Each structure stands twice: as C-alpha cells, then as structure tokens.
Amino acid sequence: MNPGKFTLQSKTKGHALWIEMLVFICALALGLFMFMREPLLPLSPIPILAVAAWIILPRLGARSDQIMLLGFFILCFFIDDIAQAPWNGLFSITKDILGNILFRSFGLTGFEVFSMGFALLCVIITRREEKKAWLGLGLVPLLIITSMILLMALVNSFYGVMTGGSPETALIQIRFLYLLPIWTFIGFVVLRDEPFFRKIFFWLTMLIVFKSVQTIFIWITNRGYFAEAEYIYEHYFSAYQVVAMLHLLQYAWRRPEGLLKGASVLGFVLTLIAYILNDRRTSYVGIPFALIALLFFLPKSFMKVYGRMIVTCTLAFGTLTAVTWNLPGPLGFVGALYRSFGQETGQEGPSYRDLENANMLREVSQAPITGMGYGKEFEEFYPMPSVASVYPRYKMIPHNNLLAAWCYGGPLTIAGLSLVFLFMFAMAGRLVFDEDMAGYRYIGIFSLFYFVQFFSYVFGDIGLQVSKNQLLGGLLLGGCYRLYQMRKKELGKC
Secondary structure, rough: OOOOOOOOOOOOOHHOOHHHHHHHHHHHHHHHHHOOOHHHHHHOHHHHHHHHHHHHHHHHHHHHHHHHHHHHHHHHHOOEEEEEEOOOOOOOOHHHHHHHHHHHHOOOHHHHHHHHHHHHHHHHEEEEHHHHHHHOOOOOHHHHHHHHHHHHHHHHHHHHHHOOOHHHHHHHOHHHHHHHHHHHHHHHHHOOOOOHHHHHHEEEEEEHHHHHHHHHHHHHHHHHOOOOOOOOOOOOOOHHHHHHHHHHHHHHHOOOOOOHHHHHHHHHHHHHHHHHOOOHHHHHHHHHHHHHHOOOHOOHHHHEEEEEEHHHHHHHHHHHHHHHOOOOOOOOHHHHHHHOOOEEEEOOOOHHHHHHHHHHHHHHHHHOOOOOOOOOOOOOOOOOOOOOOOOOOOOOOOOOHHHHHHHHHHHHHHHHHHHHHHHHHHHHHHHHHHHHHOOOOOHHHHHHHHHHHHHHHHHHOOHHHHHHHHHHHHHHHHHHHHHHHHHHHHOOOO
C-alpha cells in the first residue's frame, strides 16, 4: 500500500539560505531563554524543533514521519530517565542534563510534548486518501480500546473529586494514561511496513547493548557503592533487555555471516550479564509467563515439527520446579524467586507489598462498585513500614497498578485496563499463530514478550507511570494491528 504521505510542498526555492539561518538562530535564542527558566524548561526544545521541521521536513520525502520517529526513538532510549533514578546518586550527562529536558517536569515533559506534537504532525502531513485508509483498517476501534482505561479513569476522577478527593492528586494518579492511546496511534500510522519494524528492533537492540556495556562498566568501577543499592540502572531497563536479547538470538540463529553471529552472541552475553546485575524480579517473573503464552500461540505447522519436544521440555521443567520448590538455590532457584517476589520486609511477617495489597483490597470491599475514586489515598488500615521519605506518593500510586485501578477506579477501570492487555496479547498471538502472517511471526513473538513484561511491571512495579513503557507498548501494538489488518485486507479476509 502506498502511504501517500506528505502533502506539504518544498519551499527551498522560495527561501534564501540566509533567511532560514536567521530564523533558526532566533529559534535557538528563544530555546536557550526558555531553558534558563525552570517552568519553561520542558518546552525549550520546541522552537528549535519547529524550525528544524519547517526547514528539513520538505526534504525528507514520503518517509519523513518514519525518519523523525526513529530519531526520537534513538534519543529516547539513549537518554536516561531521571525520574527513575538511573545510576542512583552517580552523575551522568544523559541523566542529569539531558534527562531533565526529556523526562523530568512537574508540568509537561519534553517526552509528552513530542508525543502530542508528533501525533498532530502525522495528521497534518497525511493525505486525505490515506486517512480514509486508516478508517478502513480499523483505527477507530483500536483507539477506543486503548483509550478505555483513560476514559474510565477520568469518570472516576470526577467521582473522586466530587466525593472529597483532591484534583491535584487525581491528576498525579492518572498523569500518563493518555500516552498509550497517542503512541498506539503513532505506531499505527508510522510502523506501517515490516522494514521499519526491523529498524525499530535493530536500534532498540543496539542501544540496549550499549547501555548494558555501560551498566557493566559502572558496576565494575563502583562495586562498593552498588553493593548497597537495590538496582544498578532503572527498574524498567530489564523489560527492554528481554526484547533485545530475543533479537540478538534471532540474529545469531538466522544470519549466515560468521562475524555477525559472533557479534550477536557477544551482545547477548553482555546484555544477559547486565540483566542479571540489574536484578529485577518483576522482569524475571514475566519471562516464564510469556513462554507459556507462546506455547498456545505457536502455529500448527510449527507444533507438528517441534510440538513433542516443546511439551516434553515444558513438563520436565514444571516437574523439576515443583519438586525443588522449597529447596534453597541453586536447585530451588525458581521457587525461591517466586517466593521472594514482593517480600521487601523479610520473613518475619507480611511483606510491604502484602500489606499494601491488603489495604487496597479492603478499600475495594468498602466500595466494590464505584471504587474510592481518584484523588484520594487509601487508608492504612494495616500499618505498613514507612517509605514516605523515599516515595511520598505510596498511598496514591501503589506498586500494583492493576489492583490500584480497581481500588480507585472501580470494576470499570480495571476492566478497561484488562481489555488493553488482553488485546495486546491477542494481537501479538494472531501474528504468531495465523499461517497467513508468515514473515510477521518474529514481530509477534518480540511484541508478546514485551507486552507480558509491560503487564508484569503494571502488576508489580508502577508500570503505568513510565513514559518509555507507554511508548514501546503503544508503538508495538499500533504497528502489529496495522500489519495484521493490511495482510488480511490483501488476502481479502477483512
């Protein structure tokens, strides 16, 4: 399908070079002025980006949107998210300087400004015929599904404020929910062909390998400091590492070049070492669930050849896990891992997460139909260890965002959130299972593993509050949906 993108005409002949340079210098001065004013800091890149788009966009051609998105994607995964405290107290240019611009703000972050601005730009530069094709490919149902959690949360925010909640608290609690529909739309529009999907996976893998090497280096040079730290890099880095390691394994398996195979194996080993050092149990838990889900999605043709071996290995692993469940490591590693999940206060009593969940479940029992309403904090009926000094929002944004959706937003909000993830799993599963999707299967597998990682963090570690989670999840969902619908249309099945 010809995307027919970009209707703006190049104005190179109508503009002298000195006019473009003068406008760019003015934009640079304005951007620097905004950078020096803290309230305007997140908006400081806008003048420069706007003028750069005005000058460069007409020269990029039909794939201008893909070029711009890829540039931002690389920037986003290169810069450390300062809100997640990467490297903890160690100084980093990509954290303390660039991270402030892209991720840190009490108003709109640079990340949010780009997402909204780029989505609007995609609408402006796309021809009318292509917009009609969007509708034919099912864009509206896609956006309705991905917006459901936001819509339900808005309704329950109104309810919460009307029943005594704080509007400021409600906005903090639902702050990033609107990003998933925006990034899903961008993914649907921009990830419209398999070659660009390959570029996204390639650059994600390269950046994650680079960050993994950086992680290992910083751990080696600061071992004493990190001996007392909970993690080396940010919480959610492990989720992206899972996708990168899968891609590296695919390269090592499929590519015929010996040098590329060796580089892929080396990159996998380095990424795996950093993955272990970062020690995110939430991510560890997500991998077996993704593998189990994949068993149900593998196509019949694949299962005829490898099904017996897969089932045998799965049963053997399950039996070994059950037998060694209560043994210490290394034999009982799997059981110990799952038993330790959420136990931050030791073995003397209920863990912090147990008490947090118990308090939320009590609130659910008090208001099972409406929920508390956003804008409130749950009552600490079961006293918890105080974490207010490091996490003052612990009673308004609990770790388990899935249970929190029910606690604050009621059954409709948790239903909206569940619908989004079921749709993610189903969409990736269709690309894997459907024989008509040959060539897209690896996209479905990579996406499935990330969607399960995303869900694991939503269930256990405040996953809905992270911009990059929404970016990657939305891009993959929108792109998978677009490719699936296009292939079905080509085959005359939709």
